[in-house]
Amino acid sequence: MTEKIRPMIHKYYQNGTYMLLDVNSGIMNVIDKITYDILDVYNGSNREKVLKKFVSIYAQKDIEQVLDELDELIKKEMLFAPMCESFEVVADEEPVIKSLCLNIAHDCNLRCKYCFASTGDYDTHKRELMSFDIAKHAVDLLIESTKNKRQHCEIDFFGGEPLMNFDVVKQTIAYIREQEKIHDKIFKLSLTTNGMLLDDEKISYLTENHISLILSLDGRPEVHDRMRPDAGGHDSYKRCAENQVKAAERRNGEEYYVRGTYTKYNLDFTEDVRHMVDLGFEGLSMEPVVGDDLSYAITEEDLPEIYSEYDRLTNFYLKRYNEGRPFIYYHFIMDLYRGPCIAKRLRGCGAGHEYMCVVPNGDIYPCHQFVGQDGYVIGNVYAGVTDKKLPKIFRDTHVLNKPNCVKCWAKFFCSGGCHANNIKYGGAIENPYELSCHIQKKRIECAMYIQAVLAMQKAKSSN
Numbered sequence: 001m002t003e004k005i006r007p008m009i010h011k012y013y014q015n016g017t018y019m020l021l022d023v024n025s026g027i028m029n030v031i032d033k034i035t036y037d038i039l040d041v042y043n044g045s046n047r048e049k050v051l052k053k054f055v056s057i058y059a060q061k062d063i064e065q066v067l068d069e070l071d072e073l074i075k076k077e078m079l080f081a082p083m084c085e086s087f088e089v090v091a092d093e094e095p096v097i098k099s100l101c102l103n104i105a106h107d108c109n110l111r112c113k114y115c116f117a118s119t120g121d122y123d124t125h126k127r128e129l130m131s132f133d134i135a136k137h138a139v140d141l142l143i144e145s146t147k148n149k150r151q152h153c154e155i156d157f158f159g160g161e162p163l164m165n166f167d168v169v170k171q172t173i174a175y176i177r178e179q180e181k182i183h184d185k186i187f188k189l190s191l192t193t194n195g196m197l198l199d200d201e202k203i204s205y206l207t208e209n210h211i212s213l214i215l216s217l218d219g220r221p222e223v224h225d226r227m228r229p230d231a232g233g234h235d236s237y238k239r240c241a242e243n244q245v246k247a248a249e250r251r252n253g254e255e256y257y258v259r260g261t262y263t264k265y266n267l268d269f270t271e272d273v274r275h276m277v278d279l280g281f282e283g284l285s286m287e288p289v290v291g292d293d294l295s296y297a298i299t300e301e302d303l304p305e306i307y308s309e310y311d312r313l314t315n316f317y318l319k320r321y322n323e324g325r326p327f328i329y330y331h332f333i334m335d336l337y338r339g340p341c342i343a344k345r346l347r348g349c350g351a352g353h354e355y356m357c358v359v360p361n362g363d364i365y366p367c368h369q370f371v372g373q374d375g376y377v378i379g380n381v382y383a384g385v386t387d388k389k390l391p392k393i394f395r396d397t398h399v400l401n402k403p404n405c406v407k408c409w410a411k412f413f414c415s416g417g418c419h420a421n422n423i424k425y426g427g428a429i430e431n432p433y434e435l436s437c438h439i440q441k442k443r444i445e446c447a448m449y450i451q452a453v454l455a456m457q458k459a460k461s462s463n
Contacts, residue, residue: 007023007024007080007081007082008022008023008024008409009021009022009023009039009079009080009409010023010409010410011031011036011039012445013036014311014314014445014446014449015311015314015315015449017030017449017452017453018030018031018032018033018035018036019031019445019448019449019452020035020036020039021409021448022073022078022079022080022081023081023409023411023412024081024082025077025078025079025081026412027078027079027081028448028451028452029073030452030456034054034058034062034063034066035066035069035070037054037057037058038050038054038063038066038067038070039070041053041054042067042070043080044070044071044074044079044080047067050063050067051063051064096145096146096149096150096353096354097141097142097145097146097354097355097356097385098142098145098146098150098152098153098154098350098354098355099153099154099155099156099350099354099355099356100138100141100142100154100155100156100355100356100357100358101155101156101158101355101356101357101358101367101368102130102135102138102155102156102157102158102162102172102357102358103122103130103158103159103160103357103358103359103360103368103371104129104130104135104157104158104159104160104162104165104168104169104172104360105120105129105130105159105160105161105162105163105164105165105360106120106121106122106124106126106127106128106129106130106159106160106359106360107120107121107127107128107129107159107160107161107164108120108159108160108161108164108194108231109161109164109194109196109197109230109231110161110194110196110228110229110230110231110236111228111229111230111231111233112227112228112229113227113228113229113293113296114227114261114263114289114290114291114293114296116290116291116369117159117160117368117371118372120159120160120161121160122359122371122372123372124372127160128360128361129164129165129168129360130165130168130358130359130360131168131360132168132171132172132175134358134360134361134362134381135168135171135172135175135358136172136175137362137381137382138155138358138362138381139155139172139175139176139179140179140381141381141384142155143179143183143185144384146185147183151184151185151186152185152186152187152188153185153186153187153188154187154188154189154190155172155176155187155188155189155190156189156190156191156192156214157169157172157189157190157191157192157211158191158192158357158368159192161193161194161196161197162191162192162193163191163193163196163197163198163202164197166197166202169191170205173189173209173211176189177209188212189209189210189211189212190211190212190213190214190255191206191211191212191213191214192213192214192216193213193214193215193216194215194216194217194228194236194240195215195216195217195239195240195241195243195244195247196230196236196239196240196243197243198243198244198246198247199243200246203246203247203250204250206247206254207250207251207252207254210254211254212254212255212256213247213251213254213255213256213257214256214257214259215244215247215248215256215257215258215259215281216240216258216259216260217237217240217241217244217258217259217260217276218260218261218262218266218272219260219262219266219269219271219272219273219275219276219286220266220271220272220275221235221237221238221241223265223266223272224236224237224240224241225237226265227261227263227265227296228240241279244258244281245279245280245281248280248281248282249280256283257281257283257284257285257328257330258276258281258283258284258285259284259285259286259287260272260273260276260284260285260286260287261286261287261288261289262286262287262288262289263289263296263297263298264289264295264296264297264298264299264302265296267302267305267306267309268309269286269309269313270309270312270313270316272286273286273313273316273329274316277320277327281327282327282328283327283328283329283330284327284328284329284330285329285330285331288306288436288439290421290425290436298435298439299435300435300438303435303438303439306439306442307442310442310443310446311446313329313446314332314446314449314450317329317332317450318450318453318454321454322457331443331446331447332443332446332447332450333447334413334444334447334448334451349367349415349418351366351367351369351394351419351420352366352367352378352390352391352393352394352395352419353391353392353394353395355367356378356385357370357371358381359371362380362381362382363377363379363380364377364378364379364380364381364385365377365378366378366390366391366394366419367419367420369418369419369420369421370420376390378390378391393429394419394429397416397419397429397430398415398416399411399412399415399416401430402416402430402431402432403430404431404432405432408437409441410437410440410441410444413440413444414437414440414441414444416432417432417433417436417437417440418433418436421433421436
């Protein structure tokens with residue numbers, strides 16, 4: 001399938017800088033005010049219309065110079081670019097699972113008020129742990145699915161809280177390392193934890209076995225404790241933070257990052273980022289809460305404040321960078337020149353066809369966000385993927401098949417958003433969750449601005 005993507009640009013102003021993105025080519029430029037204004041009118045073939053509109057505002061020679069420069073960019077396909085190549089959505093007839101989320105524990109030692117997993121049991125009212133037999137068959141399924149197709153595979157140990165089932169985590173890791181050698185596979189393994197159960201033994205084991213860590217912390221103590229009490233209703237910040245700091249200090253170069261959530265209660269989340277950076281964390285992100293409880297849920301009325309806060313976070317990020325104290329903020333890391341492959345730009349995370357989730361009873365879901373929902377069990381680790389219809393729907397629902405997305409300048413950066421949120425809040429998998437879209441686009445603008453500033457600083461220092 002090949003889609004024709006019409007030429008499109010996006011321009012915006014941030015912190016004294018005029019920014020221009022050519023959507024199809026991915027080329028970003030810093031421009032001046034006259035160019036910014038002219039691009040409200042110019043489409044590559046209407047010079048006279050531009051001159052007529054702006055000759056009373058700018059000198060004619062300046063207008064013509066800008067138009068000549070824009071024409072040169074158009075000629076080089078760096079502006080109003082057509083498709084750089086055919087965007088062919090290539091997919092196997094059968095789903096090729098390359099990544100699994102193992103819900104190793106449907107239980108948790110926290111009772112986070114915004115938890116999409118219903119504090120660990122995924123609305124099943126049954127707290128349970130995955131057996132090693134289920135985990136082993138999940139690994140076998142992944143290896144069989146990728147046989148002769150992919151060498152690299154991924155597994156994330158998830159929950160609930162996966163460290164509540166640490167013995168099975170260790171058994172599964174040992175089995176994976178054994179199978180890697182037999183089947184010539186390379187597994188990237190990660191574990192998502194709130195840190196409550198991280199002790200010296202677990203920290204050493206996870207580091208020595210090259211397990212990436214995703215650590216959950218919401219920032220300042222009062223922010224974290226308000227939304228994340230333990231199972232007994234007590235504050236959890238002190239224990240979570242202390243254990244996570246210790247784990248980060250002992251990573252020895254192994255990958256980790258801290259993931260926080262902001263709600264209506266902490267729309268000043270730059271202060272939470274500042275707090276976590278000052279704790280010594282080198283990589284982190286803050287995600288907007290998704291939920292229906294209006295006491296903490298984000299609404300459209302909050303967007304102006306959120307936009308301003310991302311500007312504050314951008315300035316903080318650049319300040320720390322220029323002070324020689326940089327940190328990684330994952331939403332601001334953007335490689336505009338290489339970036340993700342075309343398939344990932346179109347289809348995102350691959351939920352339902354490349355990425356799936358296995359729960360303690362062995363059932364398979366399109367991803368962890370669908371666990372417990374009727375109609376979304378697509379197989380079992382013993383029988384494999386038995387539903388052939390849903391994986392195809394997930395595979396084919398990419399940005400070029402979403403009416404709102406195909407018209408959006410950000411489509412190749414967001415890949416159409418989260419399928420689960422689109423279904424729940426947009427009403428259908430092809431309808432993006434608009435609130436999330438607004439926030440995502442602001443984050444992309446901030447990321448592009450940061451890249452531009454850093455590039456200009458580098459060019460200036462080399463002259």
